[in-house]
Amino acid sequence: MERRARRKFDDEPENHERWLISYADFITLLFAFFVVMYAISSVNIGKYKVFSDALGDAFGGQGAAEPINTQVQNLPIPNPGLKRRTELIRKEKEQMTKLAQDLLSTLAPLVKEGKVRVTQNSRGVSVEINASVLFDPGDARLTVESREALQAVAILLKDDSHAVQVEGHSDNVPIRNAIFPSNWELSAMRAGSVVRLFIEAGVPPERMTAVGHASNFPVAPNDTPEGRARNRRVAVTILSGIPDPSTEIPTDVTPAAPQP
Numbered sequence: 001m002e003r004r005a006r007r008k009f010d011d012e013p014e015n016h017e018r019w020l021i022s023y024a025d026f027i028t029l030l031f032a033f034f035v036v037m038y039a040i041s042s043v044n045i046g047k048y049k050v051f052s053d054a055l056g057d058a059f060g061g062q063g064a065a066e067p068i069n070t071q072v073q074n075l076p077i078p079n080p081g082l083k084r085r086t087e088l089i090r091k092e093k094e095q096m097t098k099l100a101q102d103l104l105s106t107l108a109p110l111v112k113e114g115k116v117r118v119t120q121n122s123r124g125v126s127v128e129i130n131a132s133v134l135f136d137p138g139d140a141r142l143t144v145e146s147r148e149a150l151q152a153v154a155i156l157l158k159d160d161s162h163a164v165q166v167e168g169h170s171d172n173v174p175i176r177n178a179i180f181p182s183n184w185e186l187s188a189m190r191a192g193s194v195v196r197l198f199i200e201a202g203v204p205p206e207r208m209t210a211v212g213h214a215s216n217f218p219v220a221p222n223d224t225p226e227g228r229a230r231n232r233r234v235a236v237t238i239l240s241g242i243p244d245p246s247t248e249i250p251t252d253v254t255p256a257a258p259q260p
Helices: 002-010 019-039 045-058 065-073 080-106 108-112 144-158 183-200 225-231
Strands: 116-121 124-130 164-169 208-212 233-239
Touching: 080 108, 080 116, 080 124, 080 144, 108 116, 144 183, 164 183, 183 208, 183 233
Parallel strands: 164 208
Antiparallel strands: 116 124, 124 233, 164 233
């Protein structure tokens, strides 16, 4: 009888699915691990509380919440330098936006006529003025009418602290006379005339820069009268006080050997 029972037990097939139990335990632990990792990826205290309570209930009791709360308290404080820079950038952007709006309001009639454009980007606020508003053809002396508009701009810039760059631009039609041998001199003198008026109106000279670009930076094709008129312009750029981050290039890098 005993021999028959033993043979029956030996004949029972082996259970090959017992590994599923261990696998299920592993998947459960892996899920718990990723839940915890997701929870500590943010400093949101409310999120930690929800996840810690859920883990505590899943694993039996509230004890699981304590390690997570401890991790929250021990999280590193964000970089204070980065936080200060972010705040400076935000304030600078607000200040530049207000300046752009003031310039738009001041120059509204010329903006409506398409003779002035005010734009804002990471470099700063730019006021692009058609040369026909400021000068007679082939001349670098400001007209009487243009002085009134530029005086209004100078009032806004006088109490500001940003650097101002004035750039003169021309079309590609060559100019050669006793005063201007080329468009380089014409564009530079026009930029200088605007700078001189700003300084006379009270803008500190140390904040000013005058640059002549001749016809090197057209904003319209030079093959039509309208395009050439568009390219003859003066751009007044109020430069942002927050410089872009710079990357230092090492000087001790050994140059690569020339290929044979």
